[in-house]
Amino acid sequence: MFSSDGIITRVEADNETTDEYGVNHQIRACARGRSLRQRTYAPDRLKTPMKRVGKRGEGKFVPISWDEAASTVASELQRIASEYSNKSILKLYGTGAYYGFSSSNCFNRILNLNGGFLNIYGNYSWAQQNEAAAATGFGSTSGSILLSLKDSDLFIGLGYNPSEMRQSGSGEGYDFLQAIKANDALEIIMIDPRYTDSMAGKEDNWFPIRPGTDAALAEGIAYEMISSGWVDSNSKNFLDKFCVGYDKDSLIKLKAEFQASGDPKKLAYVPYINPDDNYKDYILGEGTFSTKGPRTPSWAAKVCGISETNIKKIASKIMNARAPFIITGAGVNRHANGEQAMRSCYMLSFLTGKVGQPGVSNGALPSQGSLSNSGMSGLSNPVKESISFFTFPDAIERGHEMTARKDGIRGTADLDTPLGADLKAIFALNSNALINQHSDSNGIAKILEDDTKCEFIVVCDCWMTPSAKFADILLPDTSWLESNDLVNDSYASGIMGYLVAMKAAIDPLWECKSMYDMCALIADKMGKLGEYTEGKDEAGWLAELYEKTRTNSNNANAIPPLPSTYEEAQKQGVFRAFDGKATVALESYINGAGKVNTPSGKIEIFSLQMAQKGAEWEFNDEVKGDYISSIPMYQATWEGYEDDETSEDYPFQLMGYHTKGRTHSSYHNVPWLREAVEDAVWMNPGDAYKKGFTQGSKVLIWSKRGTIELPVRVTPRVAPGVLALGQGAWYTPDPSGRVGPSGHIIDIGGCINTLTRYQPSPFAKGNPQHTNRVQIASA
Structure with a gap:
């Protein structure tokens, strides 16, 4: 970053180190990073605090002072908590900026100092796959690291596109490119409705698939593997030892084990264990699934659009591969049948019986490298209830009646205890999810336009986004180039972990303030300044949190070691560490080191949690596909291919x-x-x-x-x-x-x-x- 007389003149990519892959190579900026100068000086930068003067959504505002802005936010926070409930206040998550020590924890602090706020769970990227992977027995990003592709002979990517999503020199796209370049013998199959830049000649075969039908393809492949006798000959022992739910016998044994355990938690699942609901019978169309018919390649081809011949070829390649590496991309999970679509695709790895071996993955997204940075505490939230991030429109309209049974509310006393409060205030922090990234933008705009429903909306951002136009109070944030901070490489930067000791290239523009400083003003108006700052200004917090980061054992591999002070760290800027170990998914579990985190302690093809919730929760019979099955199952849904x-x-x-x-x-x-x-x-x-x-x-x-x-x-x-x-x-x-x-x-x-x-x-x-x-x- 270069500046002259307080003005940024140009942005350059990382040109330090020897740039040898695997030896702390250059990070290199992606197209977005290279455009930061244009983004910082964009004409629609928010320059001063503002309040709404027109109808919500019209984008009509007038400038106000920081004193008025802070006073208004503080008084409205206190009013809404007093008049309604702290559960009527929501902090909406967003991805507009990932900071280091401050981030939105600054707002967490003032909201918690005010008595708390309604929690959210999940996110727009991985909501369904996170739940699907956890119910199966692993994390959604706990697949084998891409370095382990050196031991593979077959790669299958279902909706996997790192080259466009994570394209920097330290990104997953670069790791993927380097991994396949290092293995000439690797056969690459990509399955996606779109021919992506992650292919671009790198693949041996591209199979375009109809959106939302990945599970049908997986079932057609599974049919070939099971009906041919290949599973019985090659992987049945693996499935019996490490999984439950493949066949009827495994569920009979599980039910008997739980009944004899005397463990109340296990006994609670017993009524939901139905041995007839097993994966093998479902795929073959036998037992209670005989009316559905077998999930043959012929059946699957009619649904997914990939020919019967090609489905059989894919199945044959998986069965004949020494070490198949399968990844299911996050795009598969953002469908109406996303939970079971992900689980169905995970099955392809487990049916091979080779999970845990070198060069094999579990179907999940690959593990990433990362260095840790210490962050400022958001303080304790007295409110225990949480809603899905996606259901905040329902919380505005009918939050008082939302329950766990109908709406997935967490933290209530039981399935039928209502949340008991409608949503009256929203804090959207660097979050364009309020309007732009949420489903049905017209529908949510109509809800938010009515300020008798959600009465107070605060948007903190750098630009006049579509969501910012729906604010009652607009707070202008500082951009990355105006910030001193300590940031890590986030959750998906690739195998190389790094820390950046950021040094502001320019002073804050116009009347923009950092989140820390603006929240200090609000805390002061609430009479909570001392509790908010704990006697430290922003520089004091940075120094303290840098020292915690420097002594964090997770950063022991940082090369070179972190300097003794934050100011010294800023002079170098970037600290990187590449872990060259070819980590394999579920290796420790397969090799006998403990259990996985499921009720059974095994990989659950039959998910006990899904079986229980599928039986206890209420669903809308008028919505096609609105149900939970205990086993991975293709679900024809509303507005899907078969609708x-x-x-x-x-x-x-x-x-x-x-x-x-x-x-x-x-x-x-x-x-x-x-x-x-x-x-x-x-x-x-x-x-x-x-x-x-x-x-x-x-x-x-x-x-x-x-x-x-x-x-x-x-x-x-x-x-x-x-x-x-x-x-x-x-x-x-x-x-x-x-x-x-x-x-x-x-x-x-x-x-x-x-x-x-x-x-x-x-x-x-x-x-x-x-x-x-x-x-x-x-x-």
Whole structure:
């Protein structure tokens, strides 16, 4: 970073070290990082605190002083807690910025000093896969590290696209590239509705699949492995020893074991263990599943769009592979059937019986490297209840009646104890999820426009995002380039862990303040300044937390060792460590070191937690696919490929994907990136020809929820019958008020969530934003 006279002049990528992969190589900025100067000086930077003067969502504000802003936030916080409940206050999570010591813990502190706030669980990226993986017996990002690909002979990626999502020199995309370059014998199969940059000639085969049908493909492969006798000959002993639920006998034994245990926790699961609900019978169409029929490759081909011949070829390659490495990408989990789609794909690894061996993974996303940084405590939250991150619109409309049984509320006394409070205040901190990243942007906008429902919305951000326009009070944050901080490499940077001792390139612009300083003002107005600061200013906290980070045993491998003071660390800036161990998923469990974290202590093909919740929770029979099965099972859902109710009026499946030009919705306001990565809907040439579209044609796309307008990109890189649109474009209802075929004002920003449905998933209560049926026509 270079500046002159307080102005940033240019941004350069990391050019330190010898740049030898695996020896603390260069981090190298991605396209987004290289655009930070443009982002910092963007015309829509928030420059001063503001308050709303028009209707919510109109974006009409007037500047106010920091004193007025802090006073208003403090008094409204205290009023809402007193008049309603602390459970009526929500801090919405977001991904607009990952900071170090402060982050949103500054706001946690003032909210907790005010008596607490309603908690959330889950996230837009991994909600369903986190729950699915945990129910199976591992973490959703606990797959084998990509370095272990050196021992593999077959790689299968289902919806796996690191090269576009994590593209920096320390990112997972770079690790993936280096791993496959180091193994010439590796055969690579990619399964995705879209031909991604993670392929680009690196794959041996690309199989375009219909969105939301990954589980059907997995079941067709499983049928080949089981019906041929291969599983009985090669992996049955593994399944019997390390898993439960593959066949009827394993569940009979489990039920008897739990009945004889005397353990109240185990006894509670006994009524839900049904040996007839086993995976083998389901796949073969036997026993209680005889009416469903066998999940043959022929059946699967009709659903997923990959031919019967190719499904059999994939199955054959898995069975003949010495060390198959299978990864299920997070895109698979963001569907209406995401929980069981992920579990169905995980089964491919376990059916081989080779999990735990060198070069083999468990189907989960690969493990990452990381260094730890100490953070400021958010203090203790007296409120114990939590809602899914995705259900905050319900909490506004009917929070008082939401329960665990119907809505997945956690922390209540029992399944039927209501939350007991409607949501009256939202703090959206660097979070464009309030409008832009949530399903059904038009629907949530309508809810938020009514300020008699949610009475107070605070947005803290650097830019006038679509969500910022719905604030009552706007607080202008400092950008990364105006911040002193200590940050780590976040959760998905790749194998190399690193810490960055950030030094502000410029002073805070205009009247912007760091979160720490703005929250100190609010705490002062609440009469809680001393408890908030604990006698330290921002520099004092940085020094203390740096010292804790420096002495943290998790950072013992930092090369070079961290200097004795934060100021010295700032002079060097970056500290990196590459762990070259080829860690293998579930290796310690398979080799006899303990149990996995499930009720049975084994990998659960039959999930006891899912069986229990599937029986105890309430679901909507009118919503196709709204149920929880105990075993991995393909679920035909609303607006899925097989949804006859919507297929005639909305013949195309629409899927979202991550582009190189944004991190979710962040960086959308950078013109450089809009030039580099076109915001257009991808369409197969055959479909475009039938519609009469040519390259760049302006089109309207609509669903039951809304209409968007944007160009079309005609390309064979997307499956027939499928439209693909990069997520994160900013929601922009046409100022002229033009109404589209859906009956809503046309979104000229092209935000995919103008079209997506708000329908929490059955188990995780997560987001199904890749499941959409739409129509398309010339604008």
